[in-house]
Amino acid sequence: MNPSQAIVPTAAPAVISVNELTKRFGDATAVNAMSFEVTRGEIFGLVGPDGCGKTTTMRMLAGVMRPDAGGISVDGVDVLCDPEAVKLHLSYMPQRFGLYEDLTVDENIRFYADLFEIPASARAERSQRLLAASGMEQFRKFRAGQLSGGMKQKLGLTCALVHTPKVLLLDEPTTGVDPLSRRDFWRILYGLREEGVTIVISTAYLDEAERCNRLVLLQDGRARYCDTPQALKRRMPGALVSIMSPSGRAARDAISGCDGVSHVLLVGDGVHAMVDDADRRIPELREALAAAAVPYTEAEVVEPSIEDLFVALLDDGARS
Template identity: 70%
Template sequence: MNAAAPIVSAKALTKRFAETAAVDGLSFTVNRGEIFGLVGPDGAGKTTTMRMLAGVLPPDTGSIVVDGIDVVSKPEEGKQHISYMPQRFGLYEDLTVDENIRFYADLFEVAAGVREERAQRLLTASGMSQFRSRLAGQLSGGMKQKLGLTCALVHTPKILLLDEPTTGVDPVSRRDFWRILYGLREQGVTILITTAYLDEAERCNRLALLHAGRILYCDTPVALKQRMPGALLVISSPAGRKVRAAIVGQAGVSNVILVGDGVHVVVDDPHTCIPELGDALQRAGVPFTGIVAGEPSIEDVFVSLLENTGKTQ
């Protein structure tokens, strides 16, 4: 097999539920050994896409080839090489951590010695080795997800599909989680992840922005940031809402995003806009401590790209 060829290739995927198209002509490829992120608002079709890739939901039309296997016509063959972690906790709450791991290891026919070694390593890495005999139902949200990941990794998948694995997970567990993912990438495992956290999206090699069942943009986080039309200004102010009210509709202002300590503004030309906006805020009597050009975060980029899509539609 050609190592440079994409490991996942999805073409013109469509899935309709009743009258709505959850996924509408989706095409993308995932390269071997990368972390590929699917991001987008709720209902964009992320979970449906993941389920089709995992072979648990047949698409209406389109093709999916995973490592040379046609997952649409031969889903069972694909399942040998794919590990899928659904959004909803899918393990047995009335089984212990060890029993769950053993169950999945047996289903994938992992030798007992290998299973023990992997379980040990993965549970240690996620700080869970002392909870091995605890019932899964009594674990915290973060630990449940780490157990899910451990079960998904107890065999050697070529591709790991993670559907919002860190939703509802505390920051410490999230950090553990990502550390494990990076480790996997080094071992050559390809990871597809959906997330609602855009700071996590920046950790991916490439991102696809989904909206209403279509991919709007698909690129590296850096390239995506460059695609953002205009530039980003950061206005620091204790009264973000008032700032927004004062500058919305000003010439050259395309997007205003509220953040904790002020607002982020997407403008056409920062050089003319900085003084103009300063004047406008002073006229309105809104307190602010500074206006500077800023590096856009992925969140700024997506909100701005999504807004533009909304305008053109």
């Protein structure tokens, strides 16, 4: 597939429109002619490895970094023409959110409410509701520096939401956060989506990509593929064969050179192999494993994960 043809337009009106967005730093192009649209009330993911352009894109969407080319519209506001006006429509939570560790939870929330000139009466109601949703009511008097990493992220999200934005930009908010806090964080995001908040979240965790309504796979600053997780999985070339083995590396080495095998990915309990024809290749894979004396318990076709998809599609896109 030609990457320039990979963006699938949405039928619903776009709250965020990104058109041929480009940003360079010297000779390096961090974001290269990126285009996508985000509709109201959806969770939209920017997914890719470190250095693929996620943070640079987020900063341009928030109006804190100016692109070299292209256009951005957020909730009807032209971000390039009026970057200050767009800040009234959105909230941006960068990787290192600016919490004041010497202030308490309540004091941090009050500080951000004052920045947006939220009346005291409205601030109290919003703080109570947001802290209840995040399970942090009992920590209101704790200093931010005393909180765990996951709790700091939930406090950062509360501060980002205190002025009730229509659009929420989250730049890798769960990096380094424990699994339980990640689950709680996503529960909060689902609740916000039900309230009509449009959420753009960047992540390198491919399992989180499964939780997005739609996502765009980024590679080298380009938007390679954009669609729902299920629709993207249907683009998977060939079939995915799961081989359960206690010797994953040995299994990978044994089948990597087999005919019809394009990718072999190590997983926790063995390997995933992308093949052109499962009915034809599975017997050949079994023979290769037996010849190499690699133990395994099963070899069967399975549904690909986003990680499998990412490896296969982006590698294919890099060759195109």
